[in-house]
């Protein structure tokens with residue numbers, strides 16, 4: 001038996017073939033400070049519901065993968081200290097030892113596939129870090145996209161990463177990278193990275209059809225949908241770049257490594273922008289939740 005505990009609402013929706021959108025929890029525990037993390041998680045769930053889909057936020061406690069959390073569960077996770085950050089490497093160990101863990105993009109994709117959920121919305125994915133040619137720091141999110149058949153909606157990847165190398169990796173791994181409604185690959189806080197995305201689609205239906213076709217072809221792996229932040233919420237590249245450089249220099253000076261790198265950088269950028277980065281982050285996650293729900297709805301009609 002799979003160690004899955006479904007929220008009743010998620011269970012009912014899946015059985016009825018209604019649209020469901022998976023959501024991650026590392027963004028709550030390691031990506032945003034309290035209380036905005038819990039407020040955002042609630043608002044993201046509401047945005048999914050407003051588009052007619054059911055949200056399924058994933059987290060691990062008591063030896064179970066929870067597919068959908070209660071409001072009290074969200075609050076507890078958002079306030080908890082020392083929650084493990086779970087990727088593919090840590091998921092089984094955390095379940096086996098009964099620990100508490102939040103799922104990254106990679107682990108959320110695994111949980112979604114096990115639960116029978118095809119669409120997952122988040123903020124940004126992990127990628128190839130700058131200096132990866134010496135540090136070897138490449139997020140497990142990328143390898144997961146290559147092997148787990150879930151369509152992931154994100155606002156591209158942060159410029160804390162090496163975006164050209166991230167796109168090269170995804171191309172090598174056979175992951176479709178689909179910019180939504182524009183030609184350029186978005187860069188999280190900014191609508192454009194200055195790089196062209198390999199693919200462009202302009203409707204949720206087209207993205208759903210491509211997802212379905214991959215299934216018919218028996219291709220493993222998912223799709224990355226890169227949805228630009230709404231224009232009114234964007235932070236200009238020129239403004240955010242010096243902040244990113246400062247955070248990266250601090251991380252290097254402190255010798256931050258492995259899974260601590262991304263949370264450290266996110267936290268410092270929040271502090272250095274006095275919260276401006278967070279407002280943009282919240283706006284883009286909500287935007288991704290809405291698109292994820294529309295893709296899930298299109299898939300449920302097919």
Ligand code: PSU
Nearest residue numbers: 026027031104105124126139140259262
């Ligand atoms: N990028 C963001 N916000 C996030 C993360 C990444 O803009 O919250 C989180 C996600 O959970 C992602 C994880 O899966 O960080 C990647 O961590 P790493 O780089 O250690 O693989």
Ligand code: MN
Nearest residue numbers: 137138139258
């Ligand atoms: Mn890493």
